[in-house]
Amino acid sequence: MSAIEFNPHGPFPLISDDEHTYQEAQEHSVVIDQWLGFKTAEVEQELLKSQSYNVQADANIPVNFWRGLPVQALQTPYTEIRQILELLKPEDGQHIVDLGCGYGRMAFVVGKHYPGVKFTGYELVAERVNEGNRILKNFDYPLTAIKTQDLTAPQFVPVEADYYFIFDFGSAPAVDKTLEDLKKIAKNRSIQVVARGRYIRHRIFQSHPWLSEINEPQVFDHFTIFKS
Template identity: 45%
Template sequence: MIDFKESDPYPLLAFDSYTYQEAKDHATLVDDWLGFDCEHAEGSVRPAAGPAPQTWSHLSTQSFQTPYLEIRGILDLLNPKSGEIIVDLGAAYGRMGFVLARHYPLTRFYGFEIESARVQEAQRVMSEHGIDPSSMVTMDLTRPTFKLPVANYYFIFDYGHEQDVRKTLQDLKEVARQHSIEVIARGRLSRALIHSDHPWLSEVNEPRHFAHFSIYRS
């Protein structure tokens, strides 16, 4: 059991000091404290059918989102500097933005999420906590016309079907032609595709591997 403290809602803890279930339980307390009503928002999310982009509507909100504790730990490893840009690809309710606003307020955050109901709820809660709501954007990353914004860090958390993740990794490759980037991949699919199809990420610089995610640098 991880105690929740309003004075330190996203504590920095060693990854091996808590279980995944404890992290999810803690995230539930944080969501309540922030004022999220995710259940109401999820009522507007329709299940994906056939080749349509994945919405994860069949899972609980704690199952398809990265726990705040893990986000804080990842950001501590990255230590983003003032003015650097962090992009979350498949941001759900924008948890990354809340942790950044508290611990790295001079960075810039953009979260892309396909479901407008989630984006609207994230924007509502961000506004209540003095965070720029325009940092959350409703966007289908699989659209052929979608172009990634230039950033320093990109988070990809197995947000969709294999063909969707392949498309996003190719988009990241195009960005990396212009300047060095760091990609944080969470989940088996993203990491497997990086190692099989993207040596520019997996072989040029030594990746850093952890239980649930890996950090790659072009």
């Protein structure tokens, strides 16, 4: 096992977990972020000073803005994103939605390796969305979009899609609201949900049998793929 070498001609390599450690995947992602031109550390420092994130769309649902955490704790490594997409094998014309996309890392992997697949990322913090879109403008990925959105807003429902990616983004009420939104979508079409993180996976197994018990989930170390 050795560190992941960065190749600008193939920045998002498809490699198995046994070829690297999670820390090496994170370190590799730092190099990619720098290569892309992200200024995530500066954005996160400004967020710590900001007083703009004290209001939530629904007073009954606590919101977590995840300020003050290391950037790598907020984002999925690029190699893991590539691995997830390889498992899903999305086809041209299909749609992937990232619910809580941070700086939009998945947009770059989808744009590079699945240019015929539509990608929509939703992120609560506008500064992260603006930074992601600043970098995205350097690439010709017309089917990718990163948008500012509070997933807990009562009137908000995610756009209908084939695949949904959810990280541990908030409280139980916030997660449940999003999963109930997806349940409504799943009544009209089959969807796959990639749940990343222990809490979101636990919540699905515990309280959302419509997703966990219809089809056998694919369980991996850091994420689980559910199919309605």
